[in-house]
Amino acid sequence: MAKKIVVTGLGTSSPLGGNVADTWKALLAGESGVSTLDHDWVAQYDLPVTFAGQAKVHPSEVLERHEVKRLDPSSQLALISAREAWADAGSPDVDPERLGVDYATGIGGIWTLLDAWDTLRERGARRVLPMTVPMLMPNAAAGIALSMHLGARAFARTVASACASSTESIVNAYEHLQAGLADIIVAGGTEAAIHPITIASFSSMQALSRRNDSPETASRPYDVARDGFVMGEGAGSIVLETEEHAKARGARIYAELAGGGVTSDAYHITAPDPEGRGATRATMLALEHAGASIDDVRHINAHATSTPVGDIAEYKAMRSVFGDRLDQIAVSATKASTGHLLGGTGALEAIFTILALHERTAPPTINLDEQDKDIPLDVVTSPRSLGTGDVLAISNSFGFGGHNAVAAFRSV
Known part of the structure; x- marks a missing residue:
């Protein structure tokens, strides 16, 4: 078990x-x-x-x-x-x-x-x-x-x-x-x-x-x-x-780490698979480990590096996993505020995801003046309540060499 x-x-x-x-x-x-x-x-x-x-x-x-x-x-x-x-x-x-x-x-x-x-x-x-x-x-x-x-x-x-x-x-x-x-x-x-x-x-x-x-x-x-x-x-x-x-030991608990998925694109040295197939599989693995369905996810902290190619590939992966359900998921792209910490970025964004669940608040994405029509996400641009009840959130990270890693967290 x-x-x-x-x-x-x-x-x-x-x-x-x-x-x-x-x-x-x-x-x-x-x-x-x-x-x-x-x-x-x-x-x-x-x-x-x-x-x-x-x-x-x-x-x-x-x-x-x-x-x-x-x-x-x-x-x-x-x-x-x-x-x-x-x-x-x-x-x-x-x-x-x-x-x-x-x-x-x-x-x-x-x-x-x-x-x-x-x-x-x-x-x-x-x-x-x-x-x-x-x-x-x-x-x-x-x-x-x-x-x-x-x-x-x-x-x-x-x-x-x-x-x-x-x-x-x-x-x-x-x-x-x-x-x-x-x-x-x-x-x-x-x-x-x-x-x-x-x-x-x-x-x-x-x-x-x-x-x-x-x-x-x-x-x-x-x-x-x-x-x-x-x-x-x-x-x-x-x-x-x-x-x-x-x-x-009577510890304070912020959230549950419900599962995770790791895959490889085997596609290109630096570019992601343009259809986001590896990222899709990593997300599905994370949800499977969490015993969750797409309907359980209310929040995504996206990798969202602000590159023309990368943002679209990640969107395609999210759309492939969630379908129309994606339109009801609050997406935060926090690299707009922090920059890209490379090997440290996933840990920082996991902390943001955990705190979003703990405080029931999705953090904002700054610098979004005109959203790309080819990426029709529900992007959080000011702090937003994640509501009550059980909430599942995922944090995405993708890297050169085709590395894909997704962690799923659940509120407690």
């Missing part, structure tokens, strides 16, 4: 705020976390895109000096968010061998890697820091920052599936709890890849918005004038456990 998996703790450091409360408040207020980059390297490399969704609170303002020195920025953000989530869950007293970590990143320690390369070229091999490799590893957030801090000995697993990474980690955590591999799991993802090389690369593939004169309105999901995504950085962490375990 399937176990009921519940959410008992939330933590984040995002472009909208340094914690969950500030981030959620800013999101509901329709604020943008996107701004012009104030770095010398923007002009040095003549970057065609000069803005991004930077973390609202710099990790150096939160962490101890030795933690900043020994962790890549991606792991710093992960540690901040995980500490908040763990405290929010009541700092559970759990056997370390029954505590696991399912964490993700899309790129990992890119700042550490490229800073070390500059040091090697300019100052020689002896000046490269001995912690360089542990800091740049994609598993550094899960294995070094989180598991060592929390003393998690059940496992510390890392997913790297591009922009689907942290949603896939959440789905993995669901499966690992169902399998009895742990009593509590900290799941989520992180990214700190606002770097000249990633901006240059994404720009070269025509993936980024170039609204340098108006960065706060650049991410425009579903708008006819959308011209690409906006890079963001941050982390999101979620404490998950079985309902039985949570109730036994």
Whole structure:
């Protein structure tokens, strides 16, 4: 018999705020976390895109000096968010061998890697820091920052599936709890890849918005004038456990993680299947695990990156799953406010989905001035009540390489 998996703790450091409360408040207020980059390297490399969704609170303002020195920025953000989530869950007293970590990143320690390369070229091999490799590893957030801090000995697993990474980690955590591999799991993802090389690369593939004169309105999901995504950085962490375990320790429960689905397009290096077939299957798997029908879904936090091709492919997938029922589902596209956190985006948006259920309020989508007629969704543009009774919501994430991950959450 399937176990009921519940959410008992939330933590984040995002472009909208340094914690969950500030981030959620800013999101509901329709604020943008996107701004012009104030770095010398923007002009040095003549970057065609000069803005991004930077973390609202710099990790150096939160962490101890030795933690900043020994962790890549991606792991710093992960540690901040995980500490908040763990405290929010009541700092559970759990056997370390029954505590696991399912964490993700899309790129990992890119700042550490490229800073070390500059040091090697300019100052020689002896000046490269001995912690360089542990800091740049994609598993550094899960294995070094989180598991060592929390003393998690059940496992510390890392997913790297591009922009689907942290949603896939959440789905993995669901499966690992169902399998009895742990009593509590900290799941989520992180990214700190606002770097000249990633901006240059994404720009070269025509993936980024170039609204340098108006960065706060650049991410425009579903708008006819959308011209690409906006890079963001941050982390999101979620404490998950079985309902039985949570109730036994008297934990506060935000929502149920009802199920999830993970599929692959096997279609193109960067483009999604134009008909959204992989995304469709991932959604159907999530609903199947949740024991739910399409009629149970009232809210979707869409991947909605603000790219001309991606938004339509996701719409086709949603229409394929829900048919006419889609017209009655409240859809939020929160990257308009945060930018796209790449490997961390699914975790942040899962938190938004969980809070939408917990507070019965779907968050708004900003910057939608003229909705694309080819994407006739019921887009939430101001905070909207999700009503009473049992509510099911899903959170979508899709990534380069054809990765699709969908998590389903239910109100409690």
